[in-house]
Amino acid sequence: MGSREARVTRVPWLSMLGWTGIAVLLVGAFFAALGTLNQTLYGASNFVERYLNAIADDEITAAAATPGVALSPDALAALGLPPNVSTAMLRSGVVADGPADVQIVSNEAHDDGSHTVVASYRLGESIEQTTFEVSPIEPLYGVLNRWRFAQSPLAVIDVTAAHNPFFTVGTLELDARALKTGDELSAFTQTASYLAIAPAAYDFTYESDLLVAEPVHVVAGASGHVAAVVDAQPTPAFVDRVQTQLDGFLQNCATQVVLQPTDCPFGIEITDRVVGDANWSIAAMPVVTLAAGETAFEMPQTAGVAHISVDLQSLFDGEFYTEDRDVSFTVALDASVKSDGSISVQLK
Template sequence: MAEPGRRGRAPWWWGGGAVLALAAGGIAIGTANATVYSPEAQVQDYLDALAAGEGGTAMSLASSGAEAGLPAGTATSLLQGEALQTGMAALGELTVTRGADAPDGRSTEVSVGYAVDGRQHSTTFSVEKAGRDWLFFDRWRMAAVPVQTVQVDPVNLPTEAASGPVTAAVNGVQAPLASAESPGGTDGDGGTDGDDGGGARTGQGFAVLPPLVVDATFESTYLAADPARLVVEQAVPAEPAEPAVLELAMQYTDAVSGEVNRQLESYLTGCTEQKVLQPAGCPMGYDTVNRIPPDTIEWSVTGDLQATVVPLPAEGEDATVVDPVEAHADLTLQEIDLVTGERLPVEHRDPFTLEADLDVTAETVTLTPRVP
């Protein structure tokens, strides 16, 4: 028992325990500020939301507004779901690192690194200090990351194709591209945006949040485009903000040439089947004053009867062009002399050059021969 009048002394290890508790608490606070409450954690939460296809959550974390500053008609399909997840997956493994702090210590940079097609990319975010929680833990928030626009443009698109629906696959999701008559699809003069006389150029804007890979492809029966890719890596676009353009270069499929020549063969067959001297709508004919028994008239066409379709883009005002076909029509018949009544066999050769107009849409081909 303690002696009367003397205060008891705490065991020595109490003081040591208090020191250790304070030290451990300091380490725990420092660890939490470096991990859970770090600037990198805020960016990681944003990236996780994008990877999960939760664009709304990502926009909340980045103080973004889906409608702010975006042109009317901008599609939001790349801000959510499968299309967003696909674009994030194409970035591969992400590394998140803290960069330089601002001189006043109120903000810092966080860099996200990734590789696309073997090329290194990075996106830098600004993260701002927003106070403390529970007196000890730093609170951070991402500076605003504006929603940006990627314009998917089909170029070399024939005018007749632009007047109908054109649907591309954007990040694996079918997305209609605006037609020439759609809002935003024409310029102020009533022409088509970007039209240089070699075909229509229309497109569709897609809202995106960085970082993201945007892949686009187009394939139909008669028109197709090789896959095109764009990496959206800038967290703050240049001012004034301009859409990033992803071009889909349209080309004919092999089916176009086959269909053109099928129609050409059908057209010429229709000409040769007519038992007349001037087949209607055809490039051949024969004149005589003698009488001709119709059953003796036999037309045939020989020569190089394969039409050559000029690849897109063709030069000049018409984007869809087929080269002239050089051939000749052979005619056999019998003429009856009006005076003597003599029946005379005739063989006639009529060389001709057949020109034709060509219209190509995603699902149709129309060959229209030009004849007097």
């Protein structure tokens, strides 16, 4: 009897030891799982991968919200940028190519808890490699690692909108004058800086009925500073409309029945007496060609031919005769697109 009672009293202790062992195992498993999560899903490598994949998926808002991406006023000043530098390009529909086939090449941990992560990826047709410095921040729930970029990967793109303030990048049309005031607004060529998500590639261009710019492909590396020149040039429709205005002006000059039409590029001087109206016509119109100048599109001095027929009387012998001849002339002009889309033509 005593032996059975002893065996019975030992069972609770064995049970307690069993549950304690299970608890220890569970705690160990929890911390092991936590360590695995901190090395993988919440690791520095995964932090960089998520950022690059967000760009590739055109989730630009998410990429821009990644810790360490936003630039402080002091960081902007260090880059020579104003506090209100444009962030208009930090949106979806702008990036032409984002990083694809992302692979982590290396992940080096440092004594201060920071990591140096090297990522390889394809950007368009080329393979690129970028080094990111990643620093730890306050853990999630006190146990899961969180990170930030020690240096913002945002790029700065200086866009020169030559001969036209408007340009397009991706699906977005921008005006390089947006943050300017005063005399800067009237400049024929505008330059503005834009923050852009990086690494990524961008296509800049412009096209309208009157102006067109050849596409410019720009690759912006992480923390890089690059330039894009969007060079707008007149379309054939622009040239035709200037030609129409010039033709109309010269035809109007030809309606003046005097030897020297007012404010016109042609005329003649005759010493004999004029006894009838001067009849002008345009025998050959100047052909408009346009090239960008300092303040407008310019047509250089271009030859044309007017024709005059006028009745005269010789002061020498009183004889009546008709002067009937061609008169060569040249004309130059400036042309520009006004804010309402019409064309302003100024003769020089």
